[in-house]
Amino acid sequence: MRRITPKRVLVGEPLDTARLGETLLPKRLALPIFCSDPLSSVAYATEEILLILALGGVTLLHLTWYAAAAIVFLLVVVASYRQTCHAYPGGGGAYVVSSENLGRTAALTAASALLVDYVLTVAVSVVSGVAAITSAVPSLSDHQVVMSVAFVVVLTVMNLRGVRESGRVFAIPTYGFVLVIYVMFAVAAVRMATGSTIRAESADLPLHAVGTYTGIGLVLLALRAFASGCTALTGVEAISNGVPAFRRPKSRNAANTLAVMGLLSATMFAGITTLAMVYEVHVAASPTELGLPADTPTSTALAQIGRATFGDWHVLFYLLQAVTAGVLVLAANTAFNGFPMLASILAKDRYAPVQLYNRGDRLVYSNGVVLLALTAITLIVAFDAELTRLIQLYIIGVFVSFTLSQAGMVRHWRRELARPTTPAAERVHIHRRMAINAVGAAMTALVLVIVLITKFTHGAWLVVIAMPLLFLGMKGVRRHYDRVRQQVAVPAEVKPREPLRYHMVVLVSNVHAPTLKALGFAQGLRPTTLTALTAAADEDAEALRRKWESHDLGVPLRILHSPYREVVGPIVAHVQEMAAEDPGGVVSVVIPEYVVGHWWEQPLHNQNALRLKARLLFTPGVTVIDVPYLLESARP
């Protein structure tokens, strides 16, 4: 029965709901799917710190250490999120946790933050992945926007195919990335241990301080670097969100995967930052600040480290860039998992359009996937695929949802303790979990304040505007649905009410087969009144009347004078009048429609029917009956 359509070829056969169980993920697949985002963020986090510190000139570079240490420390957040996995086996995204523990306003705030974030995850990761490619192949530097958009499109198609197949595709670059980074550390260690001095290609480039930073200025700069480095934390929440996708025991598997991810992330980030310091990598927002011509193709910090470490082993360098690009582009997939799922939860709670609620026929939320892709593409094009500008928008949302989620967890544990049924043996555990979450909440709140202060004027204001707009939008959608639901609700004792009289009006443009078919349909229903109706200029009207009379159809023809040769207006006015004259009855407008077989034939026929129907929909007491007449080319 299923036809072969372009959609089928692209996204595969539909899946049955019963097969949903089969798509559950073992840990070895869950790690690449949910952790490509947090793992891959180490590819750009170091560079973002260096970029900020470069503003203060080369002498400030030692501050990197403090910033990096602070961030590694912040991976404590991971511990905090592990508690969420245990508490919410059904999926503990910031929205769910906030809504259950902190109320509607907090929940919608978290939702706004998460939606903005998912979009930016896609944009930032893909753009950063493309930067890894152009670092290896500088001749592609001019095509960053096109390449970024192309990757988003590929991801969209993959995600429309469904989650399981995606998992396999993701395993290779994610594990490859981790492996190659550790190999790089090993090579660097061996080479330095054997007496080599390794320096980055940019080590000798001058680094001009944009200003002199002392006192409070210096502190702010250090904080700004710290805030930029916090990009390494992005994506940590993905696992707690995706607990239901894990195999049983879900919570335990998810928590363990989270721990592995935290360990990998922290060591890789620390290692890369160490090498950047040792090799003296110099980066700046534009090549001119490094004394180079403006159109010099630039390399990412990670690419410079790789090139310096691997030296003549070019194969390893290109492999590093390939897996970096791979893991970054696929990191965007975290958002392709999270965004549609969150949108669906929001739609179920009637805060988002109902179209986002249903899964498509491949068991993924197709509308959400497409919406995410379109928004991300818009951002990439608008920001010209410039990573540093996009990243400014990124961190606020992340830390808003972190803070709300951890604070919600504290409240969650407090309630557990308050419940008299909670066994004493568990209370100790709960106290420990609550403490961990409280530390997490405090720390993420602190970072949020720092990020807000240091990033606001650098582009973050856009997010500060977008989030409240989303918040209000969701409130508005809910209000609309509530109003509609209230209006259409009926108590069980109410029965359908039949109209007292049926007035049928058959629209006529000529006497031909479609008209006769519509007339026959209407006559057979024995309406209270039946008339044929047309709107015509005087000269055409006379010819139609003669033809009508010659056919002797037994139905009166009413001709509306239409001096402007307008059809829709006079007919709608006439029908409105009829409806107003008999409030107990109903007016049915019967429209004979030509149906042609090819889409390109449709514009050859007057579009009056469509415009009429649109106008009549809004007329109280009027229904529209379409009687299609299939032309030969349209018959099956």
Place this chain on the structure above:
Amino acid sequence: MRRITPKRVLVGEPLDTARLGETLLPKRLALPIFCSDPLSSVAYATEEILLILALGGVTLLHLTWYAAAAIVFLLVVVASYRQTCHAYPGGGGAYVVSSENLGRTAALTAASALLVDYVLTVAVSVVSGVAAITSAVPSLSDHQVVMSVAFVVVLTVMNLRGVRESGRVFAIPTYGFVLVIYVMFAVAAVRMATGSTIRAESADLPLHAVGTYTGIGLVLLALRAFASGCTALTGVEAISNGVPAFRRPKSRNAANTLAVMGLLSATMFAGITTLAMVYEVHVAASPTELGLPADTPTSTALAQIGRATFGDWHVLFYLLQAVTAGVLVLAANTAFNGFPMLASILAKDRYAPVQLYNRGDRLVYSNGVVLLALTAITLIVAFDAELTRLIQLYIIGVFVSFTLSQAGMVRHWRRELARPTTPAAERVHIHRRMAINAVGAAMTALVLVIVLITKFTHGAWLVVIAMPLLFLGMKGVRRHYDRVRQQVAVPAEVKPREPLRYHMVVLVSNVHAPTLKALGFAQGLRPTTLTALTAAADEDAEALRRKWESHDLGVPLRILHSPYREVVGPIVAHVQEMAAEDPGGVVSVVIPEYVVGHWWEQPLHNQNALRLKARLLFTPGVTVIDVPYLLESARP
């Protein structure tokens, strides 16, 4: 009753058919309306000749004389067209004349040529008008595309308002243009007679020959220049086309207007070309060929002549540029008159979509106006508002229609002579008219061959492809309409046939007021069978069934199993099955629809209804009944 809408404000109140007579044009208004095109083409014809001859270097410039002489000579065509005015008081466009005298194929060829031409008239005239502006205000040079598009939009709005008001707007720049050009001739004559030597600003710029032209190459170059100069003839046919818009005696008034136009056109063109030679105006396709930097703003030949002639009288120079721009932009109006009228004739003959047939409510053919504007804007943007490239496409169509039209006239007169009722006294006149048309046909055919040979590789191939495509498209449209007409025709004795049985299916997603309203509507019509139908996944289905039973509605609910949570597919399949089971009956699908009050609320509701209706339209034996339920916000 009429509401104030943006459309009303832009295009004015609708006009009654009875007022059509009032919009007839006196000669003093007909001249600017129909002649702004042929008159204004002298503004660029000289320059196009110079551009071609410049390829052969400065020494070839004397050839201009021959080319210009040939074109003035060609104004004989005007005489030929005057015969058409007399023979076709109802409007003697190339399409009408060809179709009456040369048959369908020639007529459709002429129609294709004319349609292409009208579009190019808009594009070329507007772009050239903008060039006149940027010649006076070089700082606008970077905005030619935007300005051109803006002018097309202004013209579109003016033409949607109707022909009479347009006439008044046009009179000033057209008469102004003629006046200022003659003033310029006078000033030049006086200054030269009193001993001044006037030279163009570009007279001293070097003119590098692109190649050496001798023998056949030289002849071809001269012919190419001649072909370019033929742009001066474009628009001549407009008057013969527009005879019915003239006041009585229509033919005589039109023929006289045509004669005046020919005289003005020929003298202005001769004068401008003379001044270009005397002042030694040098032009080239790009500034670099004249030894200038590539981004030097350029002046048109006419602007250079004006600047040189008026010297310090800057006001007169700016006035010249203003009226030139004015007349050129308004010349595009010829096409805004001709294109929709031709499209309407074609639609009446069923060679074009029926939407182009009706006049809009301001007595103009609105759809044709909009179609023309969109196509012209596309061309302007695609060709980056470059006049010389657009003009290559222009002349072929003009001369195809000229040739067909004149040849058709010869055939017309021959028929008149063959008729025994033609009085002997008139036969002399007819012989003279036929001779004039024969000369016209021969000459325009010759020019067509020259244009084809010399312009083909310079872009005219595009038109050579577009015209046959249009031709085939029109044939296809006619074939479609003929087939449909044949299929739907019914003899007078056939009566409407009532279906034997009515099966009504009310689509249900929930038990609420819209559902009850639809059920009541269907019940009251006493159908043979009545069922409620829904498609749902198992978990939702059970809840709906319980609610349905609690309401005890007396109508059975049929639930279609939809594992993919797809609604449209299963319902369409079920309805198709029902229809197939009872060929003598009809299945009516009753759709309860939410109608919301604001367009932005509509996306908040599932679009399944629309998709369902589109699919059901193509199912034989099925009708669709829309029962709208107006939510409070949608009630009037």
